[in-house]
Amino acid sequence: MSATELPLIGDYSTPSTALSGARIGVVTFPGTLDDRDATRAIRVAGAEAVSLWHADADLQNVDAVIIPGGFSYGDYLRAGAIARFAPMMDKIIDAANSDAKLPVLGICNGFQILTESHLLPGSMVKNDHLKFLCRDQVLRVENNTTAWTNQYAQGEEITIVLKNQDGQYVADEKTLDALEAEGRVAFSYVGWNPNGSRRNIAGITNEAGNVVGLMPHPEHAVEAGFGPDHTGTDGLGFFTSVLTHLVGGQK
Amino acid sequence: MPRIVVDVMPKPEILDPQGKAIVGALPRLGFTAFSLVRQGKRFELTVEGEVTEEILAQARTAAETLLSNPVIEDVVNVEVVAD
Numbered sequence: 001m002s003a004t005e006l007p008l009i010g011d012y013s014t015p016s017t018a019l020s021g022a023r024i025g026v027v028t029f030p031g032t033l034d035d036r037d038a039t040r041a042i043r044v045a046g047a048e049a050v051s052l053w054h055a056d057a058d059l060q061n062v063d064a065v066i067i068p069g070g071f072s073y074g075d076y077l078r079a080g081a082i083a084r085f086a087p088m089m090d091k092i093i094d095a096a097n098s099d100a101k102l103p104v105l106g107i108c109n110g111f112q113i114l115t116e117s118h119l120l121p122g123s124m125v126k127n128d129h130l131k132f133l134c135r136d137q138v139l140r141v142e143n144n145t146t147a148w149t150n151q152y153a154q155g156e157e158i159t160i161v162l163k164n165q166d167g168q169y170v171a172d173e174k175t176l177d178a179l180e181a182e183g184r185v186a187f188s189y190v191g192w193n194p195n196g197s198r199r200n201i202a203g204i205t206n207e208a209g210n211v212v213g214l215m216p217h218p219e220h221a222v223e224a225g226f227g228p229d230h231t232g233t234d235g236l237g238f239f240t241s242v243l244t245h246l247v248g249g250q251k
Numbered sequence: 252m253p254r255i256v257v258d259v260m261p262k263p264e265i266l267d268p269q270g271k272a273i274v275g276a277l278p279r280l281g282f283t284a285f286s287l288v289r290q291g292k293r294f295e296l297t298v299e300g301e302v303t304e305e306i307l308a309q310a311r312t313a314a315e316t317l318l319s320n321p322v323i324e325d326v327v328n329v330e331v332v333a334d
Contacts, residue, residue, distance in 0.1 A: 081320065123320055196266075
């Protein structure tokens with residue numbers, strides 16, 4: 001643990017040898033905000049976090065990658081539009097599309113970067129009500145067979161934090177029909193659509209299930225005392241899912 | 252120095268939340284003749300020297316790859332403006 005990392009609070013079981021060997025990269029762009037929380041979530045889940053700088057072109061042999069939230073390049077032009085052309089993104093796009101199918105999770109701004117990269121279809125535009133919104137949001141797990149969702153039950157409802165201004169998921173009708181028909185809607189909003197997203201879509205997956213993007217933030221809901229309602233740890237399943245996937249335990 | 256102007260608009264089928272907010276504000280100022288507002292983006296690319304066909308082609312490619320996202324936006328105009 002480096003001196004700049006806060007110690008983990010609470011008692012965590014010692015991860016098994018197979019799991020503790022996993023190395024998960026977290027990409028930092030200029031304007032990224034949530035890389036520290038993503039790093040922490042990885043460590044809470046029992047894996048090793050590896051910092052990846054956007055301008056480097058070396059994935060450092062990581063087993064999976066998280067593209068965290070924030071406002072890369074100030075969201076100038078469009079959210080994620082400039083970050084998408086970073087050298088590190090070229091490597092991630094190649095690795096995600098390769099036979100090895102590198103697991104990639106994009107959270108919030110990371111989701112926007114994945115759509116700009118065409119790793120995931122559609123795009124995000126400004127919330128229909130135009131305001132920045134921060135709230136505890138209920139989601140339904142619509143696909144529990146991806147690299148990042150296999151530790152959830154199908155149809156399980158989880159509460160994690162949603163915080164964004166450009167969170168309205170849009171795609172043409174044909175794409176939306178295909179996403180629903182192929183089970184590629186990974187998460188949907190429950191109770192209230194907070195941003196006008198088409199068909200209440202909160203997150204989607206690619207065909208292979210290795211690339212997942214969503215607007216809400218699982219990395220903020222991994223430790224009792226800090227998550228929604230100060231107790232919620234519903235986001236931890238993303239990180240234990242990818243570890244399970246990496247040791248071959250995917251459903 | 253000459254500039255290449257690139258105009259980008261949200262696709263017609265994408266609801267433009269910014270335009271919607273503006274159209275709501277217009278009548279409050281007494282501008283009641285406008286039923287719809289759509290907000291786009293104008294880019295001005297300054298060129299040192301002459302705008303050749305090749306430079307113009309570069310601008311068109313840049314407009315389609317970086318300046319706009321074809322999922323939600325259309326490039327509606329690319330033209331040279333001389334000062």
